[in-house]
Amino acid sequence: MSPIQVPRPLTSFSAGVMVHLAFFSLGVAESQRLRELGVREGNLIHVLKNDDTFVCAVESSRIALRKEVAMNVFATLSAV
Amino acid sequence: MTEVLSHIAPRRVALIGNPNVGKTTVFNLLTGLRQKVGNYPGVTVEKKTGRMAGDLPVEIIDLPGSYSLSPKSMDERIAYDVLSGHLAGEPPPDVVVCIVDASNLERNLYLVSQVIDLGIPTIVALNMMDAAESAGLSIDLAVLNERLGVPVIPITASRNEGIGKLKYEIRRTDLAFPPERAWQLMPAVEVEMPALIEVLSKEAPKVPVRQRFIEVLQCLTSDSMLDYWTTWAPGFQREVQQVRKKLEAQKVPFQQAEVIGRYGWISPLVAGVVSRKKEVGSASVSDRIDRVLTHRIFGPLLFALLLLLIFQAVFSWATPAMDVIEEGVVGLGALIRGALPTNMLTDLVVDGIIAGVGNVVVFLPQILLLFFFLGLMEDTGYMARSAFIMDRLMSRVGLGGGSVVPLLSSFACAIPGIMAARTLANPKDRLITIMVAPLMSCSARLPVYTLFIAAFLPTGKVLGLITFQGLAMFSMYLLGTVMAFIASLVLKKVVFKGESSFFAMELPPYRLPRFKQIFWRMIDRSKAFVIRAGKIIFGMSIILWALARFPSTDLDPAIVSARLEVETTYSNSVDRLVQEGVDPVLAVQQTDEAMHSDFKQIEALEAGYRIEHSFIGMLGHSLEPVMRPLGFDWKISAGIVSAFAAREVIISALATIYSVGDADENSPLLREKLKADTYPNGDPVYTPLVAVSLLVFFVLALQCMSTLAIAKRETNTWKWPAVMWLYMTGLAYLFSLAIYQGGTALGWG
Ligand SMILES: Nc1nc2c(ncn2[C@@H]2O[C@H](COP(=O)(O)OP(=O)(O)OP(=O)(O)O)[C@@H](O)[C@H]2O)c(=O)[nH]1
Numbered sequence: 123m124s125p126i127q128v129p130r131p132l133t134s135f136s137a138g139v140m141v142h143l144a145f146f147s148l149g150v151a152e153s154q155r156l157r158e159l160g161v162r163e164g165n166l167i168h169v170l171k172n173d174d175t176f177v178c179a180v181e182s183s184r185i186a187l188r189k190e191v192a193m194n195v196f197a198t199l200s201a202v
Numbered sequence: 203m204t205e206v207l208s209h210i211a212p213r214r215v216a217l218i219g220n221p222n223v224g225k226t227t228v229f230n231l232l233t234g235l236r237q238k239v240g241n242y243p244g245v246t247v248e249k250k251t252g253r254m255a256g257d258l259p260v261e262i263i264d265l266p267g268s269y270s271l272s273p274k275s276m277d278e279r280i281a282y283d284v285l286s287g288h289l290a291g292e293p294p295p296d297v298v299v300c301i302v303d304a305s306n307l308e309r310n311l312y313l314v315s316q317v318i319d320l321g322i323p324t325i326v327a328l329n330m331m332d333a334a335e336s337a338g339l340s341i342d343l344a345v346l347n348e349r350l351g352v353p354v355i356p357i358t359a360s361r362n363e364g365i366g367k368l369k370y371e372i373r374r375t376d377l378a379f380p381p382e383r384a385w386q387l388m389p390a391v392e393v394e395m396p397a398l399i400e401v402l403s404k405e406a407p408k409v410p411v412r413q414r415f416i417e418v419l420q421c422l423t424s425d426s427m428l429d430y431w432t433t434w435a436p437g438f439q440r441e442v443q444q445v446r447k448k449l450e451a452q453k454v455p456f457q458q459a460e461v462i463g464r465y466g467w468i469s470p471l472v473a474g475v476v477s478r479k480k481e482v483g484s485a486s487v488s489d490r491i492d493r494v495l496t497h498r499i500f501g502p503l504l505f506a507l508l509l510l511l512i513f514q515a516v517f518s519w520a521t522p523a524m525d526v527i528e529e530g531v532v533g534l535g536a537l538i539r540g541a542l543p544t545n546m547l548t549d550l551v552v553d554g555i556i557a558g559v560g561n562v563v564v565f566l567p568q569i570l571l572l573f574f575f576l577g578l579m580e581d582t583g584y585m586a587r588s589a590f591i592m593d594r595l596m597s598r599v600g601l602g603g604g605s606v607v608p609l610l611s612s613f614a615c616a617i618p619g620i621m622a623a624r625t626l627a628n629p630k631d632r633l634i635t636i637m638v639a640p641l642m643s644c645s646a647r648l649p650v651y652t653l654f655i656a657a658f659l660p661t662g663k664v665l666g667l668i669t670f671q672g673l674a675m676f677s678m679y680l681l682g683t684v685m686a687f688i689a690s691l692v693l694k695k696v697v698f699k700g701e702s703s704f705f706a707m708e709l710p711p712y713r714l715p716r717f718k719q720i721f722w723r724m725i726d727r728s729k730a731f732v733i734r735a736g737k738i739i740f741g742m743s744i745i746l747w748a749l750a751r752f753p754s755t756d757l758d759p760a761i762v763s764a765r766l767e768v769e770t771t772y773s774n775s776v777d778r779l780v781q782e783g784v785d786p787v788l789a790v791q792q793t794d795e796a797m798h799s800d801f802k803q804i805e806a807l808e809a810g811y812r813i814e815h816s817f818i819g820m821l822g823h824s825l826e827p828v829m830r831p832l833g834f835d836w837k838i839s840a841g842i843v844s845a846f847a848a849r850e851v852i853i854s855a856l857a858t859i860y861s862v863g864d865a866d867e868n869s870p871l872l873r874e875k876l877k878a879d880t881y882p883n884g885d886p887v888y889t890p891l892v893a894v895s896l897l898v899f900f901v902l903a904l905q906c907m908s909t910l911a912i913a914k915r916e917t918n919t920w921k922w923p924a925v926m927w928l929y930m931t932g933l934a935y936l937f938s939l940a941i942y943q944g945g946t947a948l949g950w951g
Pocket of ligand 1: 219220221222223224225226227228267329330331332333357358359360361713714
């Protein structure tokens, strides 16, 4: 694992991996909504599904994201 | 602790929590069956209240599930308005109980920290303790309690554990106020707060001291909250706008200040109280079910099957019940007509009141069935998945996946379809769905399609397979659907432009349906329809009746003498039979039978004359100049006006106008009459082109007062129903005009 990872869009991770959320490139209201749902910068999330749709797990909840939204959420692969 | 039992006015306790934390379960446990469901004034958000048993009167208010108090949806707005006392006639609660999902503490505490900042005595009910335990989480309750500064009660609502302690805590009259804010905003924003709070307290001294901070914070981040103060504190509003501009100029991300600040406090707090014994990431039962139900191929397939079932239910299973209701209304009318003297009052009772009630009740079978299925989908957690599965497809026409069920239900009837749009969280999506739902061809248009297609379109087959008539029927449905999609795209682009369609939602765990709850919700929603929309539908029925009934005119002398003739023949015939030695009773009976059709004919003639000279007939005549370019004469125009009661009414209206008496869409007599009708110059009134023009008119026009009534009820204003009527009628007019004029120009007339 390289010491510095460049954040990539969520859609570039395959199902099953854990990622650290880095930043959003979304509008204010949209970013706000995501944070309230627990999808927040710095959080560890589990990618459950990434094909035609995107689903991730944050703690015990499951959050579905539209592809276009997931493409604008950037994250790095987690070491754990 | 000593309990003071001297309180007289009920203690008002509000329940709040994220969606799916078990709030309903807790509410039911606290109130038992002492529940009431209503609506908040001005919006269609359900208001659920109940009484807690005990010496001390306690009223429990169940607030809509919310992720935060910064309002995004109508539901969240209501939650904040109730807690902050912004709602007229709704004082803020004495106690707030935050229901928290113990297995998802960090996210849930965000809402808790907002509630604490309101300064109302707060209790945290830590629910799903069992789930947290099986997920390998252990929570240090004592530390959590100390750090939050409010009582924390661990409960497992599904097993009724800890509820006694929660009730005890709710009843305590010595509940302390929560501690002062323990977190900080980013410095650039924090420094602006005191001055803004000062301005607010001067202009709106009624806002409780403890609540001022959060009010100011809400205004900094939300336009709709800022709008609230336009009338109450205009100076404050201007001040906030200036601060916003200043922060923007300094490139301070002030909209994020609250999230960053709160989580800056919550994250370490949670890290200090929760310890994880198990590795995260193991697939739950729901995850495994989702692998099938949200599969890229099986998911849509299974959803299509489910829709087919719902469609079938609303379309055909409801029909027998609707038939019974319709027959009941007719039967009751006949019964009453027989018992009362023949006068205007009887007409009012039978044709106005009873028919009006019938117009309302006839929708109930479909509404009940649809809401049963919707309730089932919501309660099992499948509703969220269906929205998610359909999202990609629907986003192309500017809608979200959640609009699929309401739109498809509208094929049966727009009334339940529009009501089903309540399940949409996004108010814009909901409004667009409501606005386009009536374009889906409902079952009331079917008889109209049947009559005109059967009477005027050729019977041949296309490629020897599909009949022209079948194809025409299909085209009607297709046209409506395509127009609905185009309309929603246009609405999204023109009316709600700038709103990007955002889609992120929680998929709640699957669970077994609770039929009792589904049943009651179904009843509550149907009751809301009967009471609120029913009043409008009933009123309009009476008006339409009056338009068809008045002014009372003297009949044409020719008809009067024709009736006289028939009546003379009748009495002569009875007399003759009696003279021939037939028993008088039998004589009357025999003559009745023999002359039944003569009387029917006269009655039909009279009815036809009356309707022509009624207000509806006059309306038809005065509309004729406008409708002629579409190929419609005064009779069709009058039929269209009366179809406002319900689309299929055009058939009985035309039957009356053509003096056919009682007829339905399959009546050969009516078909022949229509075909034979000509203008004074001998041109036929109905040609296949006129029929097509009329069919398209019916596909597109909003010819249904009940739809307007329900749209008014669901949007709480006449503005949207008015826009809906105008755009649909406009569309219908333009399309029919183009078809008729284009067709005539091409020589198809
Ligand atoms: N394991 C567990 N499940 C619970 C507990 N409390 C409630 N549930 C279940 O969680 C689900 C959601 O409960 P509801 O009471 O409908 O939750 P809600 O917050 O009202 O949800 P919405 O009405 O959908 O917003 C139901 O299936 C409950 O049986 C609990 O303490 N433990």
